[in-house]
Amino acid sequence: MTRDGGGAGGVDPQQLWLGPALPRRGRRPAHSREAITAAAVALADAEGLEAVTMRKVASQVDVSVMSLYSYAPDKGTLLELMVDHVSGELLTGGEPGGGAQPPPHGGPSASYAPTGDWRADLKTIAHLQRALMLRHPWLPAVLSTRRTPGPHTLAFLEHALAVLRPTGLDGAAKLEIFAQLTSFVAAHVGHELAQAATARSPERAAAEARYLAAVAADGHHPELAEALAAPGRSLTPEATFTRFLNRLTDGLDTS
Template sequence: MSSRRLTMVSYVAKEYSGSGDPTRSMQLLWGIQERPKRGPKPRLTVEDITRAAITLADAEGLEAVSMRRVGEQLGVTAMSLYSYVPSKAELLDLMIDRVYGEMPRTDSDEPWRARLERVARGARAMYLRHPWLLQVATARPVLGPNAIARYEHDLRAVEGVGLSDLDMDLVVALIGDYVHGSVRTAIEAAQAEERTGMTDLQWWESLAPLLEKVVDWRDYPVATRVGEKVGELYQAPMDPERSFEFGLQRVLDGIEVYLKNATS
């Protein structure tokens, strides 16, 4: 887990990619919007605005991102931004695609399992750097250059291993869904300490006297035994890093069994 302070917001999807003008988003994403041939040189670029919005979202959460706040970061008025980006909806598409561009994309001769591990770890690192991404529903994906390049890269991890094209897509989606759920848990665990000002151990210790009064642990022998072992090891209800590693290997095990059956 990064030591960077995580913004204390609820990571529930509240925004939707692709919710603006699709034509304008595509023009901005692919850099094909018309540029004025006359007049003074533009003070800003779309890249400047996108970077400022990402910095703001990283620091304060997606709710903090507005054209006014982004303008303040750049020392201009919100109205001056509209000549570059028509609204927050299109800006959000730009932010997502730019963040996707940070993910490493390196083809290698490694076995498919190692390549999928690399895909998963890259995605997890991206979410931890930019936890506001968890607030964005992407049922309508951003079709920018980085998003498409990311999809191409991820598919290449299972290219030529014997899967059909549809199964390749499903495997990549499975890895993405696993990472998304796992990283949400990791961020929420880190956020809990920031919100309460107590470590997990301190929080459980504060509850212990009350629990001893209301719970007869003999009624829950398995939960008591396992819970004590977990608590002793982690000093917390869970270790997000260890949970991610365990779960990723089990997901890959399942894919390996499926691949063997599909190619036998």
């Protein structure tokens, strides 16, 4: 695999997250790993994940590609750093740039402390995650592959586990619920972004509407025809997400 490949390059997670953030040898570098990661995030936000290559990130921060490899040996490692960097925004209530400093207290700001109502707190978590993924549209796709949680990700996971403490579930079940919630949000945001792209093409949207109307009228899909004829609900992205989220969280079985 080339250094611009998608894998994590076999980097030891302990070395990545607990080792020094700066190269150990040579003269003091002009940039920090944090600054390089922030440049990669900005590039992905502006041009998409496919634009993030080691060469292009190096040009963004005006370093040689070989120098960049001392911070991140391949693109897979850089993606790990990027995911954890933006996850810092979850700890500050959604403020971009929240990944700039390590989490000071191991969790989100005081305004997001567990309330004891774990279902309501899970919904807050999901809305924070959705907002994060909409700010960084490349994130849902990256989360579909296994990532080693860094310090910001672990801090938010710690918060989620604390939120679920009133359920009385064991640790494995709480981890599963958090994974299920995150997967739901990522999948929903991915669909939401695709729908938004379709909405920018009125011709395509009109064609899809005509197609569904024809299918509903053909007599072979009575259940679909009934569903399409039902009273409309708010189709704003926020309202749709909230309905889906309520069904998920309200239906969780903690027995």
